[in-house]
Structure formats: structure tokens, C-alpha cells
Amino acid sequence: MLKTLLSLTLFLLSLAASLAAQTTTTVSRPPASSEASPADELARRGPSSRTPDASEAARFPEPESGAVDRDVYANPYFALSYRLPQGWTESLKGPPPSDTGYYVLSSLKTAESTPGSNGMILISAWDMFFLPRPAGNPLGLLQDMKETLSPVYVLEMPPKEIKVGNHSFARFGYTAAELHWQVLVTEVRCHFVEFAFVGRDTELLDGLVQGMNTLKLPPEAEVAAKDSAGFPACVKDYASGDNVLHKVDPVMAGPRFTSVPVRIIIGADGRVKHIHVIHAFPDQARSVEDALAQWVFKPYRRNGVAREVETGILFKFPADEEKLPPVKETY
Amino acid sequence: MARRKFAQLFSAPADAVAEFVGARIGQRVAETPASIEVSIQKAGRKTRRRTPLITMFATALFLAGTALAQTDPGVRGGAAGAGGSLSGLNADEQAFFQAATKRFQEVDSVSGNVPGENGSGLGPRMNMNSCAGCHAQPAIGGSSPLTNPQVAFAHDAGATNTLPSFITANGPVREVRFISNANGTPDGGVHDLFTITGRSDATNQPNPSGQNITCSLTQPNFAQQVANHNAIFRIPTPTFGLGLIENVSDTTLIQNSTNPLNGVFGISGAFNHSGNDGTITRFGWKAQNKSLLIFAAEAYNVEQGVTNEGFPQEREEDPNCQFNKLPEDNTSIPGPVANNGNNASDYSSDIVNFAGFMRMTEPPAQATVTASVANGEKVFDAVGCALCHVKSQTTGNSIFTAQSQRTINPFADFKTHNMGARLADGVTQGGADGRHFRTAPLWGAGQRIFFLHDGRADDLLEAIRDHASNGSEANSSVELFLRTLTRQQQQDVLNFLRSL
Numbered sequence: 056m057l058k059t060l061l062s063l064t065l066f067l068l069s070l071a072a073s074l075a076a077q078t079t080t081t082v083s084r085p086p087a088s089s090e091a092s093p094a095d096e097l098a099r100r101g102p103s104s105r106t107p108d109a110s111e112a113a114r115f116p117e118p119e120s121g122a123v124d125r126d127v128y129a130n131p132y133f134a135l136s137y138r139l140p141q142g143w144t145e146s147l148k149g150p151p152p153s154d155t156g157y158y159v160l161s162s163l164k165t166a167e168s169t170p171g172s173n174g175m176i177l178i179s180a181w182d183m184f185f186l187p188r189p190a191g192n193p194l195g196l197l198q199d200m201k202e203t204l205s206p207v208y209v210l211e212m213p214p215k216e217i218k219v220g221n222h223s224f225a226r227f228g229y230t231a232a233e234l235h236w237q238v239l240v241t242e243v244r245c246h247f248v249e250f251a252f253v254g255r256d257t258e259l260l261d262g263l264v265q266g267m268n269t270l271k272l273p274p275e276a277e278v279a280a281k282d283s284a285g286f287p288a289c290v291k292d293y294a295s296g297d298n299v300l301h302k303v304d305p306v307m308a309g310p311r312f313t314s315v316p317v318r319i320i321i322g323a324d325g326r327v328k329h330i331h332v333i334h335a336f337p338d339q340a341r342s343v344e345d346a347l348a349q350w351v352f353k354p355y356r357r358n359g360v361a362r363e364v365e366t367g368i369l370f371k372f373p374a375d376e377e378k379l380p381p382v383k384e385t386y
Numbered sequence: 387m388a389r390r391k392f393a394q395l396f397s398a399p400a401d402a403v404a405e406f407v408g409a410r411i412g413q414r415v416a417e418t419p420a421s422i423e424v425s426i427q428k429a430g431r432k433t434r435r436r437t438p439l440i441t442m443f444a445t446a447l448f449l450a451g452t453a454l455a456q457t458d459p460g461v462r463g464g465a466a467g468a469g470g471s472l473s474g475l476n477a478d479e480q481a482f483f484q485a486a487t488k489r490f491q492e493v494d495s496v497s498g499n500v501p502g503e504n505g506s507g508l509g510p511r512m513n514m515n516s517c518a519g520c521h522a523q524p525a526i527g528g529s530s531p532l533t534n535p536q537v538a539f540a541h542d543a544g545a546t547n548t549l550p551s552f553i554t555a556n557g558p559v560r561e562v563r564f565i566s567n568a569n570g571t572p573d574g575g576v577h578d579l580f581t582i583t584g585r586s587d588a589t590n591q592p593n594p595s596g597q598n599i600t601c602s603l604t605q606p607n608f609a610q611q612v613a614n615h616n617a618i619f620r621i622p623t624p625t626f627g628l629g630l631i632e633n634v635s636d637t638t639l640i641q642n643s644t645n646p647l648n649g650v651f652g653i654s655g656a657f658n659h660s661g662n663d664g665t666i667t668r669f670g671w672k673a674q675n676k677s678l679l680i681f682a683a684e685a686y687n688v689e690q691g692v693t694n695e696g697f698p699q700e701r702e703e704d705p706n707c708q709f710n711k712l713p714e715d716n717t718s719i720p721g722p723v724a725n726n727g728n729n730a731s732d733y734s735s736d737i738v739n740f741a742g743f744m745r746m747t748e749p750p751a752q753a754t755v756t757a758s759v760a761n762g763e764k765v766f767d768a769v770g771c772a773l774c775h776v777k778s779q780t781t782g783n784s785i786f787t788a789q790s791q792r793t794i795n796p797f798a799d800f801k802t803h804n805m806g807a808r809l810a811d812g813v814t815q816g817g818a819d820g821r822h823f824r825t826a827p828l829w830g831a832g833q834r835i836f837f838l839h840d841g842r843a844d845d846l847l848e849a850i851r852d853h854a855s856n857g858s859e860a861n862s863s864v865e866l867f868l869r870t871l872t873r874q875q876q877q878d879v880l881n882f883l884r885s886l
Contacts, residue, residue: 100819146865148856150804150821153654162652162861164869173869177862179649187644200646207767231768234870238650251650255870312659313817336819386576386675386684 101151103332103340107348115320115329118158118180118246119151128161128178133243134273134285137178137250140266142166146175154334156182156316156367160248174254176263181247182333184291184367185316193225193240196247200227200238207231219267221274226264237264243272244365245289287320287363288355294319294368301351305343307373309336315343315370323361325352343370456876458846459884461524462832468626468750469525474788475746478730483746485731489724489739490526491518494690496587496709500543505736507692507714509588510601510700510707511578513561514539514689517740520559520622524833527625527747530559532835536579546584550608552619553579558841560619561689564611565812565820574813576688577606582707594711601707618811619840620671624830627749628669630794631827632678633781636666642776643799651770651862655801658816658824667816668800671839673824674815682740686715694737746786749794750830753885762882765875770863774799774825797828797886806858809838821857832884846880 102119106112121130123145129136139145144166149159163176181196190196197214204210212228219239227238237252237260252263273285313336320329330347332340347368355364471483493516498506503515514520514536522531537555540547552560564573581603582588588601611617639657648654657666658673669675675684683696693700694715700708715736722732731739753759766772775797784790802822812820823839831837837849854864867876 099821100817147806147854147858147861149652149861150654150806150857150859154656155654157649157654159652162865164865175862175865175870177650177652179652181649188646196646200650203646205647205767205772207764232765232871232875234768234866236650249649253650253866253870310659310814310817311661312664313656336814386670386681386688 099151100154100334100336102334103337103344105330105344105348107327107330111328115331117331118160118182121160123161123163128163130160133180133246133248134271135243135248136271138266138269139163140176140263143176149177149179152333154185154314154316155187156185156333158182158246174252174256174259174263176253177249177251179249179251181249182316182318182367183242183245183247184318185333185369190247193223193242193247196240197225197227197238201229204229205231211235212237220270220272222270222272224267235260239264239267241272244286245291245367287365288357289365290355291366293321293355293364293366294350294352298353298355299350300325300353301349303346303349304374305339305346305370305372308342309339309372311373313339313372315339315372317343317347317368317370318365319347319350319368320363320365321352321355322363323354325354327352328363339370339372456847456873456880458848458880461835462753462884464753466524466528467753467833468624468748468830469527470748472629472746472748472786472789476787478728479746479786481728482731482742485724485726485728486739486743486746487526488726489731489736490521490743492516492736493519494692495543496582496585497591500587503543505692507690507710509580509582509585509691510603510702510704511581512689512691513576513579514559515542516690517685520689521625523835524830527743528830529624529834530621530836530841532556534559536560540580543585543587544589545580545582547580547605550579550605551612552608552617558621558836560621560841562608562611562617562619563811563813565616565618572814574815577611578688578691578701579605579608581605581702582691588707588709591709593709599706599709601704601709603702603704603707618813621836621839621841623669623671623826624750624834625744626747626830627794627796627827628678629745629747629786630749630781630784630789630792631668631779631796631800632745633784633789634668634779634800635782638780638782639666639668639800642779643801645773647770648773651773653770653773653803653859653862655774655799655803655825655859656817656822657801658818661816666800668824670815671823671826672813672815672818673800673802674818677741678744679737679741682744683737686737686740692736695735696737749796750833750886752795752829753832755885756881758878758881759885760882761875762878762880762885765871766879766882769866769871771867771879772797773863774801774803774860775828776825795829798825801825803859804857805853805860806855808852808855809858811839828883828886831886846883847876 104117106115116131118132120132121128126139127136142165143163146162146164149162152158158180160178160180165173188199190199194214194216201214208229208231211230212226214225214227217224217226222241224239224241229236233255234253235257239250240247252260254260315335316333318331318333319327322328327347327350330344332343354361471480492505493503494505494508495503496508498504508515518526519535520530521527523529534553534555534557536553536559537549540549561576562579563576567573582601583603590598590600593599608617660667660676667673667676669681675681680696683694686692686694687697687701692715693713695713698713717735718733724732726732776799777797778793778795781789781792802818802824804821805823806821810821814820835844837843838852843849843852850864850867853860
């Protein structure tokens with residue numbers, strides 16, 4: 056009797072275990088209010104921007120200012136718009152831009168009501184002026200990605216150049232853990248704009264890549280020329296050497312040994328028209344903005360005509376040559 | 387909690403299932419003649435209980451009807467996979483480690499004359515009276531134990547402390563920090579839980595001038611701070627293997643953290659740096675501490691109130707609470723301060739011994755790699771977890787025998803990453819702001835009880851889910867884990883983590 060009861064018990068336990076692999080569970084979540092921490096408002100690192108002539112502020116969107124509205128992700132900085140695939144929705148917000156000029160522009164997911172076809176789309180951008188691993192073009196970025204891929208991934212599509220609509224992209228595909236990735240990258244305003252698609256279903260992914268044909272980007276010729284009427288030219292290291300006629304160094308602020316990447320737009324008159332501090336503590340951002348507003352540059356010229364130019368500067372706190380007294384370690 | 391414990395059954399071997407059923411039922415039901423003997427393993431302690439078989443049967447029926455999905459297998463039982471000295475040390479180094487381990491276990495009182503509390507210098511304000519009291523699970527040097535020693539310590543030697551609401555018998559060991567000062571400026575510092583008020587060695591006792599004094603301090607108003615949402619918590623970080631981490635070069639850390647694939651997962655992160663020499667700092671929840679010696683010295687002063695050669699001033703300078711000459715812990719000139727069988731250790735200060743203990747502890751050992759564990763590691767890698775929880779680092783040239791160019795597996799890049807609104811604590815330390823935390827090393831996760839900086843999770847699945855919220859760099863990886871993996875793949879990842 057005892058033996059039978061024990062056998063039955065173990066049988067039921069194993070049945071429960073096998074069922075466990077097929078059914079869902081609900082893990083209790085902290086209340087939504089836990090997302091709204093008052094702590095969050097204090098001294099957070101992030102972006103900041105200033106347009107000295109406030110009347111022109113609307114002319115200068117930032118890379119992070121895109122949003123999903125009525126099933127379209129629109130980003131005025133990149134003049135990009137992407138219609139969300141049917142049944143997809145915006146997911147959690149990504150982090151603010153990083154100190155290497157990396158942006159999570161938008162994260163998209165399949166709606167909860169479509170189990171079995173779950174996937175993700177991550178739209179992101181790298182500022183080419185601050186890349187931690189330099190790459191000259193989208194294909195170079197993906198080739199570098201391929202070379203450093205973990206052995207867990209299996210190559211499905213080596214990096215290659217393709218056309219999406221009328222735009223040049225580089226594309227790369229790989230798989231692991233029954234998931235498949237398709238990564239497409241293009242270049243806009245000296246940024247690599249990246250679409251990463253991931254899911255279990257290769258047909259789903261192929262459909263998503265096909266759907267990229269509806270993507271709207273600035274005309275390729277304008278991007279290539281880098282000085283169209285729509286965009287300022289983007290020129291690496293323009294704010295250096297003889298191009299700088301007058302400069303004021305930022306005052307040391309915030310934690311030491313931190314870097315602050317900044318993009319500025321210089322007007323045809325050589326004055327700073329817009330400052331975008333990509334990643335800084337608030338007092339560092341103020342210091343940089345106050346200083347840069349006073350800089351004067353030699354006007355950028357193309358074909359003999361002075362034009363607006365966009366460039367990047369990396370400020371270090373403290374500057375390399377700056378000597379400061381020691382600080383107490385914090386615990 | 388009950389749900390988790392039940393759920394653990396489904397991924398556990400049959401003997402563990404029997405153990406579990408015994409644990410749940412044996413605690414509530416009186417023994418009957420119709421019972422079988424099962425063993426309970428809870429946080430490394432084994433006891434024996436007798437469990438009624440009929441109740442087991444009823445429980446099995448219940449479980450069959452409410453089968454759960456992927457679950458944290460729970461704290462791995464068996465011997466502690468950590469706590470010993472580094473493999474390959476020579477005899478002198480091992481002798482120092484053994485002596486330093488004793489010093490790490492030293493219990494402090496104010497005077498050093500309280501029975502069982504031979505160390506001196508405790509307080510006036512503190513969180514605990516021994517390093518090993520908090521760094522205890524699964525062995526000396528680890529993290530928070532199952533039973534919180536702070537509960538009993540609140541009234542140690544006659545102390546009259548009130549226990550704050552966030553310190554509970556079965557909760558994690560915690561320190562508390564206040565986010566901002568009353569005037570709204572940032573605070574971020576540790577506010578000690580307890581005082582020496584009422585202790586026998588702080589009441590009508592002589593100060594260094596021979597004058598009898600009585601310490602009478604009040605605790606901060608923690609209830610008010612909690613009500614104002616101004617209190618955040620930290621639990622002890624495990625110290626196993628930290629000497630090897632201390633020895634990894636900055637160049638190696640940078641190389642191992644710069645992966646072009648980061649952009650596919652929304653990951654960036656940044657290293658924290660010493661404000662003095664600019665090199666990468668790597669210890670503490672926000673990677674705010676440069677070296678193990680600084681870490682030990684500061685913790686000794688902050689957590690136990692013992693002034694030392696690194697931090698020679700009392701944080702609380704009420705003249706009626708100063709019973710000792712300063713610093714209370716120091717290198718011995720007249721003779722050894724301890725008698726633990728190693729001259730280098732015995733003549734050295736406590737903080738040098740604490741740092742020495744941490745520098746010479748072996749990293750946690752991984753348990754047997756099953757097929758599920760092996761697959762779990764691949765899935766963990768595939769969904770991007772391994773981009774921050776970088777598996778391997780390599781040490782540089784080490785002064786310790788056989789520790790140079792050693793490949794270790796901490797599963798951490800030691801960068802700080804934005805962990806989003808849900809985990810934000812509002813405290814800035816160096817370059818890490820209120821949302822940034824250091825990637826926690828995962829070695830030893832299999833035998834940890836509490837997870838995340840404040841110990842809010844005692845379940846790995848819960849801890850993983852807490853990695854995702856608006857602003858977090860982990861969102862893509864967590865979404866992939868939760869929404870695209872099969873339940874078996876998720877279970878494999880959890881099994882892998884509990885193997886570490």
C-alpha cells in the first residue's frame with residue numbers, strides 16, 4: 056500500500072513537471088509606481104541642447120527626438136519615417152544617448168496577441184564621429200561585427216551591400232538559439248542608422264526586410280553630397296586647428312575622467328547656431344554649452360559658397376592638460 | 387515566495403523534489419507514524435524532518451493541477467563552491483590567507499572586552515560588527531545570509547536600537563543611503579542603522595583621558611525617510627575572486643567590453659574611473675571603488691565604525707561617544723596585534739588583512755555542466771546577456787604564485803550600465819548616475835539568496851525581469867528572453883545561472 060501510494064505520488068509529480076514545460080506562469084510584478092522613482096530626477100546623465108538664437112530652435116531636431124505616432128516611427132533629424140509592420144507596437148524606451156554617441160531610437164515588438172510569431176525590431180544609430188571601433192561605411196561596420204561575432208552564432212548571410220527602395224544599405228544575417236537576426240545599416244548625416252530584426256520565424260523576418268521598401272529617407276544624392284538644402288554638411292574634426300578663430304574652454308564640472316561628446320552646427324557666418332550635448336551630467340552640459348556659444352569658426356565653404364556645417368567635438372573632464380587637486384574616494 | 391518554492395520542483399531531480407515537499411509540509415504538519423524521512427536543505431544547512439506520506443500525496447495532486455512553467459531552481463545545495471584560497475598559492479601565501487580569514491571573522495565591540503567580541507573600535511554608528519557577519523553566504527566572504535544577523539545585533543551587549551522596517555529576520559542584510567539632504571541637495575551617503583547607545587561598553591566607560599562618559603545617540607528617522615521615498619538600500623557584494631579582478635588591466639577590460647554587436651541589443655555602458663589617477667574603478671555596486679584596500683578601509687569605517695589608516699576620522703564625532711584612541715585599527719609597532727600563526731598577518735592592520743583575504747579567495751566554482759546548463763549558456767550568449775555579463779577576463783602579472791595571465795570567468799564587463807527606471811536608486815557615484823550600476827559578476831550566482839543591488843529579488847526570473855524598464859540597456863535581451871525563447875530555453879538559462 057505504502058509503495059503504491061509513493062509510486063503514484065512520484066508519477067503525479069513527474070506529470071506536473073512535464074506540464075510545467077508547456078504552460079505559462081505569471082510572475083508577480085512590482086507595482087507600476089516603482090517606475091516613477093523620485094530618485095530618477097536627480098543628476099542624471101543624458102542629452103541637452105541649446106540654440107543660441109531661440110527663434111531658430113525648431114530648425115534643429117536631435118537624433119533622439121523621433122517618436123512613434125499613428126503606427127509610424129518618424130525621426131525629423133534623419134528625415135526618416137518607417138511604418139510599423141501590421142500588428143507591431145512600440146516597446147520599452149531605450150537608454151539616453153551614450154558617451155560614445157550611440158542612440159536607441161526605437162524598439163518595436165509584436166503585439167501580445169500574436170504568440171508564436173514574436174519578434175523584435177531595434178532601430179538605433181551610431182554617431183560616426185565618436186565610434187568606439189572606427190568604421191568607414193555601413194559595410195565596414197557589419198564586417199567588423201562579423202569578425203567579432205561570438206562562436207555561438209552561425210552565419211546566414213555575410214555582410215553585403217543592397218538597395219532598399221532607392222537607398223544603399225549593408226545587410227548581415229546570423230542565427231543562434233533558434234533565433235535569426237537580420238541587420239541592415241545605412242548612413243545619414245554621418246551616423247550609421249541600423250535596423251536589427253530578430254525572431255524565430257525566417258519568413259517573418261524576410262517579410263520585415265521586404266517591408267523596408269516603404270521606408271522614407273532623404274534622397275540618396277542629398278545624403279551623399281552632405282550639403283543639401285535640407286541638411287548641413289557633416290565634416291569630421293571641423294572644429295579644430297585653423298578653423299577655430301576664437302574658443303573658450305568649458306569650466307571643469309561634474310565627475311572627473313568623464314567624456315562629453317557634442318555635435319554643433321556652425322552657421323555660414325562662422326557662429327555656433329546649435330549645440331547638442333549628446334551625453335553629460337547637467338552641470339557639464341551647461342558648462343559646455345556656455346563655452347561653445349562663444350566659439351567662432353572660419354566659415355565652411357563648398358564650391359566657394361559659405362554653408363552650414365555640422366561637426367563633433369569630444370570634451371574631456373578634466374581636459375588632458377588640466378591639473379586639479381586630489382579628490383576623496385567615495386564609498 | 388511560496389509559488390517560487392513550489393515551482394522549483396519542476397526542474398529539480400527526484401531527490402530534491404522529495405526534499406522540497408518535506409520542507410514545505412514538514413514545517414506545518416505534526417509527525418505521524420505513517421511518515422517517511424526526508425532531508426531539508428536550506429541555505430547549506432541540513433536538518434532532518436519526518437513528513438506524512440498522505441500529505442505528500444495531496445501535495446502532488448495539487449501540483450499536477452497547477453503545473454508551473456520555467457522556474458528558478460533555487461539556491462544550489464551541496465558544499466559551498468567558494469571560500470577557499472586561490473589555487474596554486476605557496477605555503478607562505480596560504481598561511482597569510484588562513485590568518486587573514488580569521489581576521490575577516492573578527493567580531494568587534496567598542497572596547498574589545500565584551501566576551502566573544504575581541505576586536506575593538508565599533509561605532510559610534512554602524513551596521514554590523516563583523517565582516518563575515520554580512521559576507522556569509524555560501525561561505526565566509528560571500529553575500530547576505532538567509533538569516534539576517536542585523537536583527538540580533540540591534541540589541542547586542544545591551545544596545546537599545548530600534549529595528550528599521552526594512553531590516554527583517556529573513557530579508558537581506560542591508561545598508562541604507564539617503565538620496566538627498568533635507569535641503570534637496572544630493573546626499574547618496576550611507577546612514578548607519580545602529581548606534582552603540584545602551585551597550586555595556588559605551589555606558590559610563592572611560593575615554594582616552596580617563597574620564598567616564600556615556601554615549602547617547604539617536605538613530606536617524608528611517609520611517610520618515612522611507613515615507614519620503616528618500617531611502618535606498620544596498621546588500622553586501624560577494625568578495626570571492628576579487629583579487630583576480632583587481633589584477634586585470636584596464637586595457638583588457640576595455641578590449642573585452644567593446645563589441646560591435648552591442649548596438650544590435652541597445653547596449654553601451656561606460657567604465658567608472660578614479661577621480662585621482664583616471665584608471666578604471668571596479669568594486670562596489672557602482673564600480674566606485676578603486677582597490678580592495680580602499681574598499682576594505684572605507685567599509686570598516688562606514689559599516690562597523692572602526693577608524694583605520696585609510697579612514698582615520700570617526701564619522702560620528704560626538705565627544706561622549708569617543709572611547710578609543712585613533713585610528714582604532716592600525717599597523718602594530720610594539721608587537722603583533724593578533725596571534726593567528728602568520729607574522730605578516732599578525733603585525734598588519736585589520737584592513738590589510740581584509741584586503742589580503744579578498745585578494746586570495748578563489749572564485750566560485752561552477753557545478754557539473756549538464757546538457758541543460760550547456761545549452762543555457764549558449765542561449766544566454768545568443769540573446770545578448772553575455773555582452774555585459776562577459777564570460778572571461780585574463781589577469782595581468784600578479785605578485786601571487788600562479789595567478790599571472792590566469793583566465794577567469796566572472797561573467798562581467800565591470801562597466802556601469804543604465805538599468806532603467808525600475809532599478810534606479812538616484813545615487814551618483816563618480817561617473818555612475820542614479821540609473822547606472824556595475825554589471826554584477828555572475829560567478830557564484832548559483833548559491834546566492836538575494837539578487838540586485840538592494841536584494842529585492844530572491845528569484846532569478848524576477849531578477850531578470852527587473853532588468854527591463856524604460857531606459858534600460860538590458861531591454862532587448864530581456865524582451866528576447868521573455869518573448870522569443872521557448873520555455874525549455876528559458877529554463878536552460880536559469881539552470882545555467884544556478885550552476886555558476
